[in-house]
Amino acid sequence: MAGIKNRNVTRRTLLKIGGAISAAPFVGFPAPGVLAQGQTKSPTKVLDFMTNADVAKAEQEGQLVFYCHENEPGTAGIVEGFHKDFPKINTSYVRAQTGALYNKILSERSAGRFDVDVIQLSDLAPAVDFQKKGGYEQYVSPESPAYKAEHLSSPVGSFFWTGVDPAGIAYNKAKVTPSEAPKTWQDILNPRWKGVISCKISASGLQFVQWYALRKLYGPGFWKEFAKQNPHAFDSRVQLFDRLAKGDDKITAIGEYPAYILFKEKGANVEFVAPPDGLVATPLIVGAVSKAPHPEAAKLFVDWAMSKRGQAWYQTNPNLYYGSVRTDAPPMPTGVRLSEFKLLYPADWDDYANQRDVFSKEWNGMLGL
């Protein structure tokens, strides 16, 4: 079982971060003007958070282009929160699943197009790849100390975890009694769920994490057995719960907690199960993009998203309900703190990233693609 180590932000951690920042120009990163500015210029307070961005300049830029894996209302919700706080900065966005979005930004950059300021992905593997390609702007936010080192890029400054999306099993209470409902991850392999179970498509970052984590726990045969269930696969968590609420599927093998909260509020007859081995979880990765057309707005957005204010927005917006990894984050709308869940992350992120092709092939094959 893979868990995350509970490390506090210590003086040593901060020194490590500082060391990494200083070393950055010597390990292949482009000499970041922004970084230099971050070191020399003291942060300023705007609203109730700290920023190294020049707010007046950001407002003069007047625009922020955001690429996001989140569904349409979720993406609209994120930029709406920022725009409310900074009404002089207009926002626009493109949303697509992480795979498609990453492909899009790579194609654009290979053709010399730099149209995006900030990108949010639901999978650490492409984020690390993007970092290696020099895709992120090196910007160390003054809000960084509120995050544990494992929730920041290494070296710090490329991206951070703006939230976590945990998933367990969910079922329709009208179709499945609590005694029949699956209790463990292995229970989703019960033949009674054949043809009435759902999952996500291979473009989903969370689905990749689930495949990796449960494969590590239960061996490669787990997903081969799962393939016999003829699962229905969908793009987003809302589609999964939409079908679950209507009884099109009786259970979902990847019931995301934020969608569960949303549908409970809508009055859907659904229930959430947290298997004892833990909830699979994917980080939601935000970073400012290098050569951004609106660099100050991009930095301001990163600071806003990292701040208590931004995190509260992410955590309480009905179309997001992300669990915050900020060390001082309040509980989620259900009253539960993210730290109260046992979360399953890949223990070795490099090995995880290397398994992407294996996953895509197996998952696509299972879905008939």
Place this chain on the structure above:
Amino acid sequence: MTVSTVESARTWFSAQKIAGYGVAAVAAVFVLYPVYFLLQAAFDVGDPQVRPPTAYGLDNFSGLFQFPQILLNTLNVSLAATVMALVFGFVMAWILARTNVPGRRLFEQLMAVPYYLTPLLGALAWSLLGSPESGFINQIWRALGGHDHLIDINTGYGIAWVMALFEGSVAFVMIAAVMKSMDPSLEEASQVIGASRLRTMLRITLPLVVPGVLGAAIFVFAEMLGSFAVALVLGLPNRYYVVTTAIYQLVQQYPPKIQTAAAMGVSLFAVMFVMLFLYRRIVMAGSYVTITGKAFRPRVADVGPLRYVLLGVCVFYVFVAVALPLATLLYASVQKIAVAFPTAGNWTLDNFRTAMSMNAVRSALGNSLLLGFGTATIGVVLMGLLAWLIYRSRLPASGVMEYVVMFPQAVPRLVFAFGMMWAWVVFPIPIYGTLWLLLIAYITVFLPLGVRTIAGVMLQIDKSLEECAQMCGASWAFRVRTVTVPLLVPGLVAAWLLLFIASVRELGASILLMGPHSKVITPSIVESWFGTSSELTATLALIQTLVVAIAMIVLVAVTRRVGAQPVD
């Protein structure tokens, strides 16, 4: 410089030639430039991350045999949908063109409505109606004591049914045109010598319209092969992939399987090209013995009391293709979770509030209308000139231009969009991600539609009118302005409206080419279907339909007023 040299240069640089070659060059660049990139990707067997390709080969095509089920599904759905669309189209065309069914004119107008509503709207509505568990029809069925489900729309035949309902109107238009040009004396002669109505229809009417029906069959089959929206909405829940939806899925994942997708696209294009080549051969063969020098007036047959049964058939078609889908979407849009028997607490207007707060409605709808206006206006000028160049000018290579212009008809729009994405992302002028790219895309993919519509009218105008003006010493530009264009006005107005509607409802090309500042409505509805609830998606589809309907009413009123102006 001698006088003869000046004359020769004047001939060479005449306005006619400059306009002709200029327009031809623009059209050729629009069409062939993206196709080059598409072919490049299909034959690229090197590192997919490296462009331009490092190695070429046929591996991507041989790899397609790993997807036999997808190829089989595509064939099954296309064949089934074509057969159904032809049955709908033939029956409706026969009823409305050849019988005295009540309300013929009204139903003829209503037959065009499914085309305006779009297959996407139909798919969303039928998904709510016919899903095995939550479909309204199946819920009612179980409430009445039935077991399991009555219909399952998430199957190949379900997909074919919805595609046929909405392509049925295209088949209707094509078959009705043939039926209307048929001399009724042939049928009358059959009945005079004692044949029953059914026997007359089977032995006289049917054989006479066979070439037209065959042409329609091939055209509709080619359309079905490239169909995307219905298979996406109804096929995905049951893992039922056709080539277009498989292509979409392959390029959406990480790492994207672009080379495989491109090879699939090129293969589909090859099949569609053969189909459309056959269609053109059948149409050009002109074996219609129904159009003769003998004057006749199309006359309808008195079918007696049977006309009320036929009226029922018409009402049923309009009900399942228009009224039922719209009513279903409206019903779903005012519920929190769409069910057949909602409780009092389930009713809500929140979906409309959310929809109005989303980019999809705020800016996408405006962009769509703007693009529709731009595509129609620029398209009519460009396509009018192209139609003139191909069918009226004596410029060399006009025959080749016809093939170039009709090329996009053979390429599924989703596939064409790949080529466009790669082509325009490397283009030195920064139009990628802007509305300009969508404008170019729309003009390109709708070239066949616009040119064919305008050519249809242009070919009816006697050349001698232009020649007469020429004899009187009018220049080419003056002749076009004072003779050709005024005579073409009805055709140009029809083409304008067609292009406007086609642009506003466009999905296949737009879904890959939208940028953060160039969102358009139909792909936004699909995105909403992917990422939000079916109730919100139903709301968006309704809003789109309403706005387009209002725009159409205004535009038709304006064009009627313009059309009523006397021509000098």
